[in-house]
Amino acid sequence: MTTLLYRGHxxxxxxxxxxxxxxxxxxxxxxxxARQISNSPSQAKLTYRGVNYTR
Known part of the structure; x- marks a missing residue:
């Protein structure tokens, strides 16, 4: 085993x-x-205060 020294001890x-x-x-x-392309949706559908957006 290795003997270690810490603060003089x-x-x-x-x-x-x-x-x-x-x-x-x-x-x-x-x-x-390939995984990044297959897992990412082509367009994200978002809704903010009842208004639909596509990203």
């Missing part, structure tokens, strides 16, 4: 890491763009 870390494997994040541009 030495101690040993009690919660050592468990050695879990790291997760690597991947950005897939074409997948992201």
């Amino acid at each position: 030495q101690y040993q870390q009690s919660n050592a890491s468990q050695g879990k494997p790291g997760v690597q994040l991947v950005y897939r541009r074409n997948v992201y763009q």
Whole structure:
């Protein structure tokens, strides 16, 4: 274990890491763009004080 120093006092870390494997994040541009297009409505229908608007 590693001996740590904090404000002049030495101690040993009690919660050592468990050695879990790291997760690597991947950005897939074409997948992201396809999901953005498929999830977005072509025109949003809004209502404000009884008056309908399209955006």
